[in-house]
Amino acid sequence: MVFDSLDIKSLIRPVIDFPKPGVIFRDITPLFQSPKALRQVADAFIHRYVEAEFSHIGAMDARGFLIGSIIAYQLNKPLILFRKQGKLPADVLAEGYQTEYGEAFLEVHADSLCEGDSVLMFDDLIATGGTLIAAVNLVRRMGAQVFEAAAIIDLPELGGSQRLEEMGIPTFCLTGFALSDK
Template sequence: MIFDEFALKSLIRPVPDFPKPGVVFRDITPLFQSPRALRMMVDSFIQRYVENEFTHIGALDARGFLLGPILAYELNKPLILFRKKGKLPCDLLEETYQTEYGDAVIEVQADSLCEGDSVVLIDDLIATGGTLLAAANLTRRMGARVHEAAAIVDLPELGGSRRLQEIGIPVFTLTAFALDDR
């Protein structure tokens, strides 16, 4: 299936003033309600990573969980879950980070990665980059490296992609929206 960015982008629903006034939330739910769009997204990520040298897929809570397991299965890679605080058992590493809306904490099981492992981090959207930067810090604390940060949508004006690239993490997204795109 040929990737059609316009078709993909047209399905992402803008929701003004959610979760707070002045914010335009990018609702990706319609992408998952369209079998064609889901296949386009998955196939695009698979084509990007099928020949790449990395060891794991790291899915970020919560919407990264929608694509992470599919990619791990299709690429035959282990799946690592980066979860919101209090959702994982066993020995954990945690990282506090800032979002557009305040502080948050992300956790990962401490034995998820080893020295020499490399991870593609997957999430739905890159805004300020806080969640992906926190997952990258956790990955590095386990002795592994981030191969790339990937998402469906980039909001470049919020600076997340730039912040990731400034610390040496390549970024790949399927589409981008300017803040004033409605």
């Protein structure tokens, strides 16, 4: 599901041919340079989840950390970091996944969650869903469940939101872009 917010959408900068030719990168840094826009983004998520029943917030490396940490603080929930391979210092669980550009591994501290925990997942963007799907698999391996996957941006043509929904994971995004949107 996408929340309609034209003000937020107008502050997401398209970067043509990054990180490779033919790709339009959706840069969220202008949102964070505008206190009003950041407040609007944070408030939209806080209002959606303030009365929801989940125990933890999971944030994806690295841009998911930005919004996930704000929401964890505001909702007084523990924050679980899902990191790129080799970034966490203690015992980890790892999950391989395909990105738009190749193969990667996502890791989480093995003691981050317990059976019965419920996690609201955050990332900046849902494209193919690879990162979030890897995180969902890690959460499930720890005996926990995913409450919902949330992001600022959805790129529905790449199918990530649909893949998550097919896994039984509801999704929520503040805005979306077609691949051809500039």
